[in-house]
Amino acid sequence: MSDLILSDHDEQIITAISRGDARACGRLISRAESDDESVVSILQALYMRGGNTPIIGITGPPGAGKSTLTDQLIERWRARGERIAVLAVDPSSPFSGGAILGDRVRMNRHNVDTGVFIRSMSARSRLGGLAAATGDTLTILDAMGFARILIETVGVGQNELEIMRHAHSVVILQTPGAGDVVQSVKAGLLEIGDVFAVNKADLPAADKVVTTLREAVAFRHDAHNPDDWQPPIVKTQSVEGTGVDELLAAIENHLQHQQQHPAQRMRRLRDQARARLLDLVSEGLRRRYASSAERQDNFEQQLDALLERRSDPHAAAWRVLGKI
């Protein structure tokens, strides 16, 4: 986009981000979160130069050992000398606030390692919604030149599915806990997983979970298409680090598979971009609507009718739409 106007100060920020300056990165994310309009042109510049860092989503039920496993993965990447960013979109994650919570979890040792950038984000981070906030934060992290970006979310609810939209590879964590697999089916997680990890693999029911997952994944996999990615199922024991190397290999294999199948990769990226653009358009329509006094009056009249039960939400929405 040639019509992008950047001030010298904006250019300085962009340079700092491109150099991987963690403080500049933290400040810019905070500005984006607070819906600071002046940030948009910086985000635009960063986005247009970006798209180079693989984003890995990790999700699973609370207590599945998600953070310990993420911790182990980071350790492996760090041992290879790679810089890693973690975006924790989970209010219950130890990433999200070790200091406030008061309990020093293992994860926080990475806080003193300048090769690991950790940022947490809660559902209330931004007015424009979590999905938009996550998108902007990832645009910034992507420009920082990390080797990998991890997004960690608790695997419950629609928000998590929306966040996984941003990932190039999605890891679904399961445990031999009763009902985990069933819950994942319900939450739609099986459909979006590229790699499955069955953690706490030392527990007796672990093999049963692997079998169930294998059957569920087979349904989805197109065996007649040799190019179709078959999601692997890896057994791990995160506390002892068992299976972590295999999990890391599975993730890297999937990222490589996408590089080798550009048409599949482009389809995925297009689907993700479509969802993200629809969100932003929808948010823009909402703002545009809210900026007209006449429309606001009509809206309040429809609200009155609703509260007096002279109308119902569907009819009221239809009438509001009629004035747009």
Place this chain on the structure above:
Amino acid sequence: MSDLILSDHDEQIITAISRGDARACGRLISRAESDDESVVSILQALYMRGGNTPIIGITGPPGAGKSTLTDQLIERWRARGERIAVLAVDPSSPFSGGAILGDRVRMNRHNVDTGVFIRSMSARSRLGGLAAATGDTLTILDAMGFARILIETVGVGQNELEIMRHAHSVVILQTPGAGDVVQSVKAGLLEIGDVFAVNKADLPAADKVVTTLREAVAFRHDAHNPDDWQPPIVKTQSVEGTGVDELLAAIENHLQHQQQHPAQRMRRLRDQARARLLDLVSEGLRRRYASSAERQDNFEQQLDALLERRSDPHAAAWRVLGKI
């Protein structure tokens, strides 16, 4: 609304719902969930006659004993001969699928009691989003003539806050588990709670949680306004049933307080109706947009520009909006 056209069949369904027919209710909810357009006029008719059943939202972190406490509350109401509906919007709730999960939890004994109607709903229940689906289901349940409707959700994420929009009284469950209160602050739960329950009150840290909650609630409470509701904090031990009577009394007190302060009550209802209407309008705009071929072409062009990094999501959204 006088222009509502109902077929004889629609009228029969409405009559069945008004009589409290559980099978008709279950079928109608399923139709609404599947985005069946023919259901809208029935929903409208039910909504315009409704608004009579108090809706109580119960939320709290996984493992806090939410279901056991809900179970105890239902038992108390049933002992008074009152019919109760439960809407579980939580994939990890035992309400949501006792039969599938295979573990028979206590809750399910209510399934054979015709005075208790239990319905579960997952984030994927409907295309139009969870908030819209919850609204329609509550419209149907409201018309069934229950004494109370309970909504149970896990207290994590934005969806839960949206669902609590529908409740006349919101109960926030906490435990002496480390970090619970901090997490609730982050999730914005303290701001929306009308009644707080500290469950597992036998644990040593329970009193500390009560103190922390009391301080947090005091911030919110306007001591200079005698009409302002001061959220009570009740200690419970759901397994033994300790404190459940006190919790029930606190909920009923809050409902009564709202009846006695119609201006406050109307303000709350109006805020809730506004949020619900905005959701439906936003969804309608999205659908309207998706129905124009020319707009679709423009949208796909913007997507191309995004994927080729010639544009960025904010600029693309702005250009899509320019064509609307």
